[in-house]
Amino acid sequence: MNNLTILFTPLDGWGHINACHGLAEELKSRGHRVVFAIDKAFKGKLIAYGFEEYLHGLNTDGEVIEYWPLFMEQNCHYLKEKPIVMVEKFLVTALTKMFADNKEREQQYEHIIHKVKPDLIVTDNYICMPTITNAGIPWVWLFSAALHQALDDNRIPPAWSGAPKLADRRLHPLSPYLNIYLWPKEFEYEFLEPMDNNWVRVENFIRTTHETFEIPKQLLVRPSNQSKLVFLSMGSFGCANIELMTRLTTVLAQSQHRFIISKGPVFEKHSLPPNMWGQRFLPQTAILPLVDLVISHGGTTVTESYFYGKPVLVLPLFGDQLDVGQRVMETKLGICLNPFYCTDEQLLNAIDTMAADTALAQTIANIGKRMREMFNI
Missing domain, CATH: 3.40.50.2000 (Glycogen Phosphorylase B;)
Structure with missing residues (x-):
């Protein structure tokens, strides 16, 4: 197999970045060139592991901030509400912000794709980025959150509810090439097997950091x-x-x-x-x-x-x-x-x-x- 240039575009949160890191590490070990498009707040975090970084970010008057902890400070009062209220108020606010962020970053992603010239794009996001899905480049949706939103199947619980039945609508299109969800075998809904629509379950994307820790x-x-x-x-x-x-x-x-x-x-x-x-x-x-x-x-x-x-x-x-x-x-x-x-x-x-x-x-x-x-x- 020829070596590929693979561009990862995770949502700017550690859970999404870490999941992509685990898969990227395996691809890099097979000789592929791995590039991350990440928010400038995470600058330098992935270079240490041998990955290339291309930075994007929101207009924050020159200040580099990790936005989502700040968002939580401002909206944490919603988390005491019932799930349906959180969906109506907190998640609507969060997803509206994600839509706006994606819109603001679209030209930056377009520039990165032009510079990197990837053979494949792996995206881990709740909200579709049209610049990625319409780039004319094969792309993979790596969905590292619980699978409910991604599958959009009325045999499993509605996403974000913690409930046992019904369905919900999807905010990201399925990739015609490959879709990956992060879900332990023991969590699987047996009646959904075998999966279709190019879905593959991966139980974990453990990353190698070589970090050590001594118990205090x-x-x-x-x-x-x-x-x-x-x-x-x-x-x-x-x-x-x-x-x-x-x-x-x-x-x-x-x-x-x-x-x-x-x-x-x-x-x-x-x-x-x-x-x-x-x-x-x-x-x-x-x-x-x-x-x-x-x-x-x-x-x-x-x-x-x-x-x-x-x-x-x-x-x-x-x-x-x-x-x-x-x-x-x-x-x-x-x-x-x-x-x-x-x-x-x-x-x-x-x-x-x-x-x-x-x-x-x-x-x-x-x-x-x-x-x-x-x-x-």
Whole structure:
């Protein structure tokens, strides 16, 4: 096979960038030229791994900002609403912003495509970018969120609802070449097999970072034999919600367990209780093998946790995270709670229950073993 030039165009969020990174790494190892078109806020993050970067961005008067944490600060009050209200208000606002962003970046993408001259484009986005789909170049839709929005199938739950039935409409066209969705085998809806429309399920896109992590000394001391080490990551949106992060860390301060906290740029300056340690950004793939349990908002951290054989307690905020949480419960592979309305006791008991569930731990360990064997790890 001739070596190809492959352009990745992920949405400007770490979950989407990381999913693309995992696939890009494999393609690069096969001799292909890999180029990323990324927002200027992420400048230099992928060059370190041998990828080329072409930057785009919104007009922000010269200031380089990571926009979505700021958006969450301004709109986090919607996350306490019911899913239908979040769809009507929060997600409408977010998707309207995504449409506007795509429109503003269209000429930048056109310029990048002209400069890179890719043989193939891989896009991970909720909203279609016509510059990509109409470029006359084969393109692949890599959908790293829960599959509900992408499939548009009335036999599965409506997207972003966390509910068990009905359907929803799609905001991105299917690629006539290839569509990829990120979904563990155990989450699969059996009645949808075999998939059509050029769909391929991939269980994980684990990226190689060569990052290391040592458990902080204060967390090496176990207050009891039952004390487990827990990683908490609420994603870019979640860690930007000061009220939520304050609530979670205050409640978890009562726990016998020890916690590594991904704080993000907004919560970074806030102090943590004695049974916790955290930083702004953490090497997630280096941490996951070291912990016993993961608490996640329901993003790509869930599939990465399963890859390393770690059970996940899902605390979904909005959108496809609700669908992931629902599927975790339906498959009995974890627990899902509303992070705003669960009681302190419910949250603490859920952690204790999962930490003590040796059968669940073994089931997830077996899933991780199978997934890693597929990657020859």
